[in-house]
Amino acid sequence: MSNCATATNREKFMTFQPVHSHAYTRVRLSDVVSTQIRELISTGSLMPGERLPAERDLAEQLNVSRPSLREALIRLESDGFIRAVGRGGFVVSDVTAPLVSHPLAALLEQQPNASADVLELRHGLGTLSAAYAAERATDADLARIAEAFEALEDAVAEKSTRIAEKDAAFHLAIADATHNIALAHVMHGLNELMRESMLTSHRLIDYDDEVEAALLAQHRAMLTAIVAHDAARAREAAGAHLDYVRAFYRDRPVKLPMK
Numbered sequence: 639m640s641n642c643a644t645a646t647n648r649e650k651f652m653t654f655q656p657v658h659s660h661a662y663t664r665v666r667l668s669d670v671v672s673t674q675i676r677e678l679i680s681t682g683s684l685m686p687g688e689r690l691p692a693e694r695d696l697a698e699q700l701n702v703s704r705p706s707l708r709e710a711l712i713r714l715e716s717d718g719f720i721r722a723v724g725r726g727g728f729v730v731s732d733v734t735a736p737l738v739s740h741p742l743a744a745l746l747e748q749q750p751n752a753s754a755d756v757l758e759l760r761h762g763l764g765t766l767s768a769a770y771a772a773e774r775a776t777d778a779d780l781a782r783i784a785e786a787f788e789a790l791e792d793a794v795a796e797k798s799t800r801i802a803e804k805d806a807a808f809h810l811a812i813a814d815a816t817h818n819i820a821l822a823h824v825m826h827g828l829n830e831l832m833r834e835s836m837l838t839s840h841r842l843i844d845y846d847d848e849v850e851a852a853l854l855a856q857h858r859a860m861l862t863a864i865v866a867h868d869a870a871r872a873r874e875a876a877g878a879h880l881d882y883v884r885a886f887y888r889d890r891p892v893k894l895p896m897k
């Protein structure tokens with residue numbers, strides 16, 4: 639997951655545009671900067687979890703002073719678009735996460751078929767994602783999806799404890815390639831909801847070579863169809879994969895984590 643993100647970071651950060659700072663007062667300047675960053679988030683150039691460049695680099699790319707940039711970053715943070723990580727760094731917030739993880743998680747927690755409901759939703763969104771990704775993926779998107787697939791393949795070969803995480807990253811790379819920001823953000827939010835719950839725990843506890851081989855073949859079929867820009871086949875491959883996943887978990891209901 640992280641290597642996919644870093645592979646695309648540089649190209650995405652190229653999208654920061656220098657601001658003509660002489661045209662604005664300092665306060666207006668921070669408005670212009672925060673608006674630009676919000677636009678990059680809303681158009682999907684910056685995705686949830688992505689790290690913004692270091693303050694010095696970002697100020698340089700935007701051609702603004704560090705105090706103006708800092709003011710913009712503080713505003714974006716208080717509006718919930720970015721959050722602070724580590725020493726002075728920021729990552730893009732998952733704007734759907736509060737929506738998905740609080741009231742919905744609490745409701746799902748109370749009902750026994752929660753995981754089936756989430757998987758049903760994921761089935762719908764996953765097939766849609768695959769079809770749109772097949773139609774719209776750029777070469778960079780395809781490279782990122784292929785890279786995520788290879789990381790998953792390696793994790794399976796090594797019987798790594800990170801298989802579920804790599805699996806999720808593959809699906810998210812596809813969601814990001816739809817260029818539908820609403821779909822991508824909901825898929826990221828849904829992933830947060832599922833993380834550390836059914837997928838992770840079962841893949842670790844009930845590790846099964848046959849199941850992993852079947853899943854990998856399904857993922858490969860999705861990749862092949864998307865690379866071929868064949869939307870119907872991509873939708874079908876994703877549907878078959880998510881049907882298999884739902885059948886697998888039907889006999890193994892698990893509760894979602896309480897948030």
Ligand SMILES: [Zn+2]
Pocket residue numbers: 805806809857879
């Ligand atoms: Zn999968």
